Amino acid sequence: MASLLELSGVSVSFDGFRAINNLSFQIGEPELRAIIGPNGAGKTTFMDIVTGKTRPDTGRVLWGEKSVSLLKLSESQIARAGIGRKFQKPTVFEAQTVRENLAMALKAPRGPLDVLRLRPTQASADRIAAIAAEIGLSDDLPRIAGELSHGQKQWLEIGMLLAQDPRLLLVDEPAAGMTPAERAHTTDLLKRLAERHAVVVVEHDMDFVRRLGCKVTVLHEGSVLAEGSLDHVTANRDVIDVYLGR
Ligand SMILES: Nc1ncnc2c1ncn2[C@@H]1O[C@H](COP(=O)(O)OP(=O)(O)OP(=O)(O)O)[C@@H](O)[C@H]1O
Numbered sequence: 001m002a003s004l005l006e007l008s009g010v011s012v013s014f015d016g017f018r019a020i021n022n023l024s025f026q027i028g029e030p031e032l033r034a035i036i037g038p039n040g041a042g043k044t045t046f047m048d049i050v051t052g053k054t055r056p057d058t059g060r061v062l063w064g065e066k067s068v069s070l071l072k073l074s075e076s077q078i079a080r081a082g083i084g085r086k087f088q089k090p091t092v093f094e095a096q097t098v099r100e101n102l103a104m105a106l107k108a109p110r111g112p113l114d115v116l117r118l119r120p121t122q123a124s125a126d127r128i129a130a131i132a133a134e135i136g137l138s139d140d141l142p143r144i145a146g147e148l149s150h151g152q153k154q155w156l157e158i159g160m161l162l163a164q165d166p167r168l169l170l171v172d173e174p175a176a177g178m179t180p181a182e183r184a185h186t187t188d189l190l191k192r193l194a195e196r197h198a199v200v201v202v203e204h205d206m207d208f209v210r211r212l213g214c215k216v217t218v219l220h221e222g223s224v225l226a227e228g229s230l231d232h233v234t235a236n237r238d239v240i241d242v243y244l245g246r
Pocket residue numbers: 014015018019037038039040041042043044045046
């Protein structure tokens with residue numbers, strides 16, 4: 001499988017502290033990957049580098065069939081190239097309906113004031129319906145987003161990412177604060193999305209990672225400590241020492 005995203009030899013320091021240290025990572029398309037690691041391992045900084053928020057001091061970050069360097073692109077160009085990121089805290093438009101939120105996301109490359117003025121057109125209605133079905137919110141389209149449960153808001157935000165047609169989704173701690181039923185739904189959703197997309201899930205909850213049933217990358221001190229199935233990495237002595245055994 002060809003790589004969709006490939007980092008090699010990436011390092012970044014903050015005030016002399018190496019948050020990412022000679023990191024190499026690759027993911028294919030489609031693929032589901034979990035990233036785990038102790039606090040401060042560099043998981044957030046990794047996502048910041050991929051999305052262009054943080055620029056590495058050294059290394060390469062290559063994207064797509066043409067191996068375009070993401071280091072030359074702005075954050076918005078990277079988003080348009082097909083990389084979507086979901087932060088831990090949902091940031092849906094609380095006062096708008098689920099349908100309006102998805103409609104805004106379909107049109108999103110403009111400024112926030114422009115998107116607020118837009119109304120869903122017939123042309124976008126099918127797309128909105130398909131995304132709502134994908135995320136399990138078909139019956140909730142007329143509801144005000146602020147009234148949704150925490151889990152439903154997370155799914156809506158994933159739907160808003162999908163509206164942008166990403167090839168790679170970066171999802172930060174999706175299971176945090178969810179009920180067991182919401183976690184099960186989220187697992188199913190991420191697995192289904194990973195049939196057509198590259199999906200990177202950063203997660204601390206090991207039960208959740210186990211249910212994802214995917215390859216796992218363990219980060220520690222800004223580098224890959226171990227990689228493979230969850231059983232493989234959790235049997236690794238170094239992983240036990242720095243992460244699991246604490
Ligand atoms: N802008 C910054 N300035 C200074 N230090 C930073 C900055 N961003 C990250 N760091 C440091 O880099 C290291 C890696 O941080 P990062 O947030 O990437 O870890 P993480 O694996 O996401 O941790 P957590 O699981 O707690 O979210 C930490 O020691 C953090 O304090």
